[in-house]
Amino acid sequence: MSDRLKRVMPDVLAAIHEVLERHRVTEREWHAALEFLTEVGRADEFVLLSDVTRTSVLIDALTHGGDDSGATASDVEGPMYTVEPPFRRKIYEEYEGISPDDDILFVRGTVTSTAGKPLPGAVVDVWQTGPSGGYDVWDERQPEGNFRGRVRAEEDGSYEFQTMLPKPYTVPTNGPVGRYLEAIGQHPWRPAHIHFKVTAPEHETLVTQVFFPDDPYLENDTIGAVKAALVRPLERHDGHLQCAFDIVLRQAA
Numbered sequence: 544m545s546d547r548l549k550r551v552m553p554d555v556l557a558a559i560h561e562v563l564e565r566h567r568v569t570e571r572e573w574h575a576a577l578e579f580l581t582e583v584g585r586a587d588e589f590v591l592l593s594d595v596t597r598t599s600v601l602i603d604a605l606t607h608g609g610d611d612s613g614a615t616a617s618d619v620e621g622p623m624y625t626v627e628p629p630f631r632r633k634i635y636e637e638y639e640g641i642s643p644d645d646d647i648l649f650v651r652g653t654v655t656s657t658a659g660k661p662l663p664g665a666v667v668d669v670w671q672t673g674p675s676g677g678y679d680v681w682d683e684r685q686p687e688g689n690f691r692g693r694v695r696a697e698e699d700g701s702y703e704f705q706t707m708l709p710k711p712y713t714v715p716t717n718g719p720v721g722r723y724l725e726a727i728g729q730h731p732w733r734p735a736h737i738h739f740k741v742t743a744p745e746h747e748t749l750v751t752q753v754f755f756p757d758d759p760y761l762e763n764d765t766i767g768a769v770k771a772a773l774v775r776p777l778e779r780h781d782g783h784l785q786c787a788f789d790i791v792l793r794q795a796a
């Protein structure tokens with residue numbers, strides 16, 4: 544057993560035992576809790592459970608909070624990332640659910656180090672929901688991998704991709720975590736956002752999300768992941784929306 548585990552586990556067990564004692568939890572209730580966790584595992588929903596209980600946000604803060612290097616704020620990854628999407632400047636294909644009022648969005652910025660140096664070749668990997676139907680994996684109308692893609696930063700550190708403005712959506716509600724949300728009266732909505740995973744040699748990987756102003760769920764994201772520094776204004780030019788997001792990576796230790 545690792546030293547770390549040896550040190551942490553007694554406290555984990557003491558905390559669980561204290562709660563069980565304080566609430567006089569019965570054998571029947573405990574078995575129901577174990578059955579629920581078994582179901583969460585079978586449904587592959589542990590990341591989702593960590594997210595909606597705001598545990599992921601806490602771990603993000605414990606891992607990256609207090610970083611005063613000037614790097615862009617991190618945020619939780621969530622369960623929807625898929626590895627190695629294609630390199631492409633336009634990260635989606637049109638599909639049946641898109642309406643003429645849905646906005647095309649250009650996201651642009653630079654990738655630099657905390658020392659202010661451009662990081663050419665940095666990989667900006669993004670994923671998001673479409674304006675209708677949520678993530679590609681939930682929506683039969685969308686081709687596999689829709690609203691997922693990677694772009695490389697240019698010589699001057701600049702990057703750009705074309706997408707569509709996402710809308711608020713609900714996390715999956717048809718499994719055990721959905722039942723849990725219903726039981727405790729927590730709504731399942733997330734504000735619209737774009738996920739980013741940004742990598743460059745000799746720099747720490749940044750996982751984060753970008754949000755947009757005036758979203759009805761900015762103040763009450765079901766996973767509690769909104770950070771003011773990550774809410775980015777949208778501007779309209781030539782009929783399209785634009786969003787500027789400069790990314791600053793911390794040098795690896």
Ligand code: BEZ
Nearest residue numbers: 591594621622623714766
């Ligand atoms: C997401 O932002 O992709 C997400 C977060 C938590 C649960 C489900 C999805």
Ligand code: FE
Nearest residue numbers: 621623671738
């Ligand atoms: Fe998401």
